[in-house]
Amino acid sequence: MIRPMRVGRHEVPISNPDKPFFPEVGLTKGDLVRYYLDVAECALPHLRRRPFHMVRYPNGVDGEFFHQKRVPKHPDFVGEQFVRFPSGHTTLFAVIDNAAALAWVINLGCIELHTWHSRIDDIERPDYMLIDLDPTTGDQWHHVREIALVVREVLDELGLASYPKTSGATGLHVLVPIRPQIRFPDVRRFAKAVAEEVERRVDDQDVATTTWRVAERRGVFVDFGQNARDRTIASAYSVRPTPDARVSAPLRWEEVPDVDPAAFTVRTMPARIAEVGDATVGMWRRKAVLAPRFERLGLEPPSL
DNA sequence: GTTAGTA
DNA sequence: TACTAACAACGCACC
DNA sequence: GGTGCG
Ligand SMILES: [Mn+2]
Ligand SMILES: [Mn+2]
Numbered sequence: 636m637i638r639p640m641r642v643g644r645h646e647v648p649i650s651n652p653d654k655p656f657f658p659e660v661g662l663t664k665g666d667l668v669r670y671y672l673d674v675a676e677c678a679l680p681h682l683r684r685r686p687f688h689m690v691r692y693p694n695g696v697d698g699e700f701f702h703q704k705r706v707p708k709h710p711d712f713v714g715e716q717f718v719r720f721p722s723g724h725t726t727l728f729a730v731i732d733n734a735a736a737l738a739w740v741i742n743l744g745c746i747e748l749h750t751w752h753s754r755i756d757d758i759e760r761p762d763y764m765l766i767d768l769d770p771t772t773g774d775q776w777h778h779v780r781e782i783a784l785v786v787r788e789v790l791d792e793l794g795l796a797s798y799p800k801t802s803g804a805t806g807l808h809v810l811v812p813i814r815p816q817i818r819f820p821d822v823r824r825f826a827k828a829v830a831e832e833v834e835r836r837v838d839d840q841d842v843a844t845t846t847w848r849v850a851e852r853r854g855v856f857v858d859f860g861q862n863a864r865d866r867t868i869a870s871a872y873s874v875r876p877t878p879d880a881r882v883s884a885p886l887r888w889e890e891v892p893d894v895d896p897a898a899f900t901v902r903t904m905p906a907r908i909a910e911v912g913d914a915t916v917g918m919w920r921r922k923a924v925l926a927p928r929f930e931r932l933g934l935e936p937p938s939l
Numbered sequence: 940g941t942t943a944g945t946a
Numbered sequence: 947t948a949c950t951a952a953c954a955a956c957g958c959a960c961c
Numbered sequence: 962g963g964t965g966c967g
Binding site for chain 1: 967
Binding site: 688702707722820 | 952953954955956957958959960
């Protein structure tokens with residue numbers, strides 16, 4: 636069964652809108668599309684003009700999933716971006732610039748929104764740096780909150796504005812919007828220095844670590860490696876494939892010390908936006924110039 | 940979920 | 947018409 | 962070069 640949905644001046648066919656996508660909380664595929672259209676205005680500024688990496692769950696959160704980079708045949712309102720890899724492989728990614736395109740990828744079974752860190756205006760230069768906090772065990776959320784505040788402190792001292800959000804899975808993301816002037820490897824090198832400074836300040840390997848080997852890891856992983864080409868994160872307001880339909884929730888820093896990531900779901904997020912607004916407003920108008928900060932971390936300057 | 944390929 | 951298979955393959959650290 | 966990792 637196909638239900639055509641009107642989205643602005645476009646019509647998007649939604650197949651099987653009544654298919655259960657989150658059976659544990661009674662949400663259907665149609666509910667998921669409605670959620671994304673509800674929050675589209677907040678979510679789109681984070682998606683626009685970025686290569687969109689599809690992770691598809693055509694049978695909902697309990698079904699099989701697969702990755703798909705190449706965009707299938709699509710309506711005109713879905714954008715596209717050609718990318719060449721060092722291996723010689725090439726891919727035509729989807730680009731989600733409007734609510735109709737968003738609804739279109741949700742219909743394909745994309746529960747999550749995964750995007751590159753760069754925009755198509757300069758595909759090789761990210762417009763944010765990311766510190767990704769990944770708990771090693773299931774009982775470290777209190778450490779995540781504490782470490783996030785140290786991340787903020789380090790970034791503050793560098794004069795960098797930062798924006799926290801729950802990942803919606805187990806961890807937390809801190810984003811620093813930057814002008815797209817530095818290539819992926821140099822942004823990653825910068826993030827590494829920040830992560831290692833955070834690790835030093837926490838000074839407890841049971842709390843925060845940059846140790847790469849999982850077997851030797853105890854504390855929360857301060858993951859700087861996510862700042863690389865062809866790596867993605869679930870963007871702000873993305874739903875995650877969890878049984879309770881959790882979403883990646885942008886936070887104000889004052890909320891971080893006692894935030895509970897389970898509080899933000901497909902059911903609760905629209906009301907939160909109505910009540911407290913979008914914590915990322917203005918974020919993309921505060922892009923920092925990263926190059927002069929390399930020296931302050933004792934790093935060689937970035938190459939062009 | 941959709942398309943392309945095969946029988 | 948019916949069935950099936952494909953749908954990613956990076957970028958880096960470390961040994 | 963092969964493996965681990967996200
Ligand atoms: Mn993470
Ligand atoms: Mn990670």
